Amino acid sequence: MLVDLAGGWNPLVGRLAWSQIPYDNPILAPLFVAVVLGALMLLGLITYYGKWTYLWREWLTTVDHKKLGIMYIIIGLVMLFRGFIDGLMIRTQQAWAVGSQSSGVFGALHGYLTPFHFGQIYSAHGLIMILLAATPLLVGFMNIIVPIQIGARDMAYPYLNALGLWLTAAAGALIMISLFIGDFAHNGWFGYAPIFELQYSPGVGVDYWMWTLQLVALGTTLGGINILSTIIKMRAPGMTWGRLPIFVWASLSANVIALTSFPALQVALALVAADRYLGAHFFTAGLGGNLMLYTNLFWIWGHPEVYFVILPAFGMMSEIFPTFSEKPLFGYVTMVLASIAIAGVSWLVWLHHFFTMGAGPYVNSAFSVATMLVGIPTGVKVFNWAFTMYRGRLTFNAAMLWAIGALFLLLIGGLTGMMLAIPAINYMVHNSVFVVAHFHSMLMVIVYAIFASVIYWFPKVFGFKLDEFWAKTMFWLFSAGTALVFVPMYMLGFMGMTRRLDYVFNTAWQPYLLVMELGIVVYMFSVFAFFALLYVSIRDHAKNRVGADAWGTSRSLEWITHSPVPFYNFAVVPQINARDEAAWRRENGLEHIQPDHYDDIHMPNNTGVAIILGGLSFTLGFALTWRIWWLCLLSLIAIIALVIYRSFKGDPGYILTAAELEKMEQEAIRRASRIDGGHHLRPVRGDGWAQERADLPAAGTLYGLSSPMDHHK
Amino acid sequence: MSHGHDDPTLHPEVQMSTSRGYFLGFAISSVLMLVATFLVTSHSMPPFGLLMVISACAAIAIIAQIYFLLHIDTSEHNIWNAVALVLFMPLFLITIGLTWWMFSQLYLHTMIMPGMPAMVH
Known part of the structure; x- marks a missing residue:
């Protein structure tokens, strides 16, 4: 042992002990019982309905980018809910523990949470919301939408894609288990030196925090590599850079940021690990350590990271506004340049997270100017969206409402950002x-864009629309909650209330805190509305089925394939003729044209390796947290061995024959024509109408003959 | 259907590797590391000169490793790697350079000068 550990340690179970299980905690113990009962019930139901084989074959071992994306989004939504509950607890504590006369229960002097517990809650809230809610939700959407938008059958590396998902799931599991075994970090989501050093945080909380971050960083980096390779190498014929849908451009710039910046986080955390495990002194207060170097390294990643999460949200908004304005996006080229500019400038601004370090006027001025520069490309985007809507034929359905909400929040968050x-x-x-x-405000832009996208792309993925009434109800409840929580928060900020208070000394702030508590209750109703939205939509799904072009005004390539998207995405890889291919085909009366013959296609096989690696990574993270060295070594060896085994085994894939493909396509076309009513899907050959017009390409060129799996060989 | 992908050793990146290249890369970086280690342990140079010399050694070692071990050049198969590296360079310079600048300014303002007696514990 290179460091002195407080408490016991034994070679078999490391630092684990019965006393680490908080069975005496009045909040956690009932929650633990509820979680165990819920899990048992879920497992029981799966067994009762005999769904284990289905679950393993169709979901847990899948390499289909759409299913992986759906699972990313499910993880994101579950973690969003957990983060929301943390937020609810923070708001309740702050509304309760005001002034010296306020009561206290459950061992707390004021309110219901002890300071140590409160510290864990805000740390978990931040980490979960940014890295395990926003990030998986956005990665999920990129996973589902990017390959379809560029006319690919799957990601460049389907197995790596699955691995990224299961590493993210392992990170989520690690932070969830910290609720019931041991405790979590109390150093804020980004951590401060030297409080996370072993002598100031002797428990396992910081270790949970560190290894969770490492796992999610690894998963996201792998996902980033995959999305970048997919966009560069897997585009359908005719999908030139100038025709790339804007969401793909946003994903490209976001993942360039992810790929370049996440390693900085991993290095910073590895150095923290060296301090805590090996007794090094990178960030200690004495012995040559430098406290601010940690903050510096963290935000070198941290600031690019916030643009990594906002850029896909901008991309989503850029897809939704044109669809419901019935106009092409205004200023495509400037939109692309703005995304790339934001990605570039994101690397030049990180010091604004610690202006008060005292680096002096020259450094602060330089970073201040760099920070304000971000406003230029962002402003370009806002004006482009406004001009897209200007004189458009606007439809204010739920997706559009969420997107407009995002725009307003961007304005508020952006302008306060300029002040800061x-x-x-x-x-x-x-x-x-x-x-x-x-x-x-800025992260709410992302949440609004995500709910807009859930509504917008749901019919593409599942084949039926979500219920408009409940989607709008949820929107208005959520927006009321946002206003009630964050307007008083801005005001309290000006009054000098500092963040992360477990006890509020100034009773004059109580009215504002009570309004915020009301706001979070309204948020809770919007969560109920979301559950109602899912329930009602699934109940009525037969009524709400849609064809390929779910909205009738869609523009990009994903809307020309069937809804729900078949597992091979496109029976024949489409030939791209225009920037907004779906709109172009519709305007030229070509939207119902189908290929007249099919070729065999090459598809990747499912693999159980990814989920096993995810499980082993979770074990490694858990063993490192509790310093169970034999388990660390065992899981690490197993991971390396499995990776080597899989590399040598490879995946030859399988062939989906033209006959099978044709059968499935005929079925999909029959289903679609039942929904579309009078429309007939016409095969290309023998269709005279399209070929009579000289300005259109011969209809035979609408579908290329090669599949992307062939075409990069 | 499955032509070309069956044998990973036929990939151009793999074909580019030679044992001579790997040996050279390893030898050059080892020699440079030994030189740097010797200079530091023998205290044979003033601190500033030492910093310059070991930085130069590190730079040469990096170039040798990029060329001999990672095979990054402008050939058709590796141009994307070269592009990625070139795009990464500014980030490297920005993060290290601006960090150095902000911390030197910080030390100036907080009067913690590197090498001051107060810093030696």
Whole structure:
């Protein structure tokens, strides 16, 4: 042992002990019982209905990018719910523990949470919301939509894609298990030196935090590599860079950020691990350590990361506004350049997270100007969206409402961001809840864009639309909650309330805190509305079935294939003729044209390796947290051996024959024509109408003959 | 259907590797590391000169490794790797350079000068 550990350690179970299980905690113990009962019930139901084989074959071992994307989104939504509950607990504590007269229960002097427990909750809230809710939700959407938008059959590396998902799931499992075994970090989601050093945080909380971050960083980096390779190498014939849908451009720039910045986080955390496990002194207060170097390294990743999450959200908005304005996106080229500019500038601004470090006027001014530069490409985007809607034929359905909500929040978050970019103001409101309100506004842009996308792309993935009434109800409840929570938070920030208070000394702030509590209750109703939305939509799904072009005004390539998208995406890889291919085909009366013959296609096989590697990574993270060295070694060897085994085994894939393909396609076409009513899907050959017009390409060129699996060989 | 992908050793990246290249890359980086280690342990140079020399050694070792071990060049098969590396360079310079600048300014303002007696514990 290179470091002194507080508490016991034994070679068999490391630092684990019965006393680490919080069975005496009045909040966690009932929750634990509920979770165990819920899990048993779920497992029982799966067994009762005999769904284990189905689950293993169709989901747990799948390499289909759409199913992986759906699982990413499910993980994201579950973690979003967990993060929301953390938020609810924070708001309740702050509304309760105000002034010295406030009561206290469950061992707390004021409110119902002890300071140590409260610290864990806000740390978990931040980490979960950014890395295990927003990130998986966005990666999930990129996973589902990007390959279909570029006319590919799957990702460039389907197995790597599955591995990325299961590493993210392992990270989620690790942070969830910290609820019931041991405790979580209390150093905020980004961590501070030297409080996370072993002598100040002797428990396992910081270790849970560190290894969770490492796992999610690894998973996201692998996902980023995959999406980049897919966009560069797997585009359908005719899908030139100038015709790439804008969401693909946004994903491209976002994943360039992910690929370049996540390693900085992993290095920073590896150095923290060296301090905590090997007794090194990178970030200690003495012995040559440098406290601020940690903050510096963290935000070198941390700031690019916030653009990694906002850029796909911008891409989603850029898809939704044109569809429901019935106009092409205004300023495509400037939109692309703005995305790339944001990605570039994201690397030049990280010091604005610690202006108050005291680097002096020159450094602060330079980073202040760089930060304000971000406003230029972002402003370009906002104006482009506004001009897209200007004189458009607007449809205010639920997806559009969420997207417009995102636009308003971007305005609020962006303008307060400009204020914070000024060091003089930053010094005044540093560490106040004003900052918290600002970055919540920005993250709400992402949440709004995600719910807009859930509604917008749901029919493409599942073949039926979500219920409009409940989607709109959820929108209005959510927006009311947002206003009630964050307007008072901005005001309290100006009044000087600092963040992360487990006890609020100033009773004058109580009215605002109570309004915020009301806001979070309204948020809870929007969560109920979301459950109702899912229930009602699934109940009525037969009524709400849609054809390929679910909205009738869609523009990009994903809308020309069937809804739900078959597992091979496109029976024949389409030939791309225009920037907005679906709109182009519709305007030229070509949308119902189907290929007249099919070729064999080459598809990847399912694999159980990815989920096993995910499980082993979770074991490794857990063993490292509790310092069970034999288990660390065992799981690490197993991971390496399995990776080598899979590399040598490879995957020859399998052939889907033209006959099988034709049968499935005929079925899909029959289903679609029942929904579309009068429309007839016409085969290309023998269709005179399209070929009579000289300005259109011969209809035979609408579908290329090669599949992407062939075409990159 | 499954032509070309069956044998991974036929990939151009794999074909580019030679044992001579790997040996050269390993030898060059080992020699440079030994030189740097010797200079540091023998205290035979003033601190600034030492910093310059070991930085130069590190730079040469990096180039040798990129060329001999990673095979990054401008050939048709590896141009994307070269592009990725070139695009990565500015980020490297930005993060290291700006970090150096902000910390030197910080030390100036907090009067912690590297090498000051207060820093030696």
